[in-house]
Amino acid sequence: xxxxxxxxxxxxxxxxxxxxxxxxxxxxxxxxxxxxxxxxxxxxxxxxxxxxxxxxxxxxxxxxxxxxxxxxxxxxxxxxxxxxxxxxxxxxxxxxxxxxxxxxxxxxxxxx
Numbered sequence: 433x434x435x436x437x438x439x440x441x442x443x444x445x446x447x448x449x450x451x452x453x454x455x456x457x458x459x460x461x462x463x464x465x466x467x468x469x470x471x472x473x474x475x476x477x478x479x480x481x482x483x484x485x486x487x488x489x490x491x492x493x494x495x496x497x498x499x500x501x502x503x504x505x506x507x508x509x510x511x512x513x514x515x516x517x518x519x520x521x522x523x524x525x526x527x528x529x530x531x532x533x534x535x536x537x538x539x540x541x542x543x544x
Contacts, residue, residue, distance in 0.1 A: 453517040457525065460493045464511045464527035467492035471509035472529035475500055484509070493525075505533050 471488030479487075481500060488498045488509060496513040510528040517523055 449518075456517060457515060457523060460513050460515055460525045461527070463491065463493045464496065464513055464525050465529075467496065467498075468509045468511045468527045468529035471498065471500065471511070472507055472531040475502065475507035475509060476531035476534050478534060502533065507531050507533055 467488050467490075470491045471484050474484045474487045475481075484500050485498050488500075488511060489496065492498065492511050493513040493515075496511050499510045501508045501510075508528055508530045510526065512524060512526045515523045515525060
């Protein structure tokens with residue numbers, strides 16, 4: 433009976449650690465989604481590039497990499513966060529958000 437209890441206890445500990453690791457990954461994924469969306473909104477409002485990166489990094493997990501691309505009236509913000517769930521098992525969570533760039537308020541083309 434003692435040997436079976438020891439095996440079951442080890443399995444329960446391993447299962448609990450796996451669940452805790454999975455929760456950390458899901459939490460980081462949610463943070464990356466929120467950060468990418470916040471950055472895309474800021475970029476769509478034509479905020480300066482450094483302000484967009486600052487807003488995105490504030491919402492992202494610590495140490496996340498942020499990239500902002502603008503082309504054809506759209507902005508794309510990508511957030512990549514590296515995680516160490518278990519020693520020797522690096523994971524990378526990547527999310528991106530795309531938004532249409534808004535017209536600059538008060539900007540108009542002047543004719544001849």
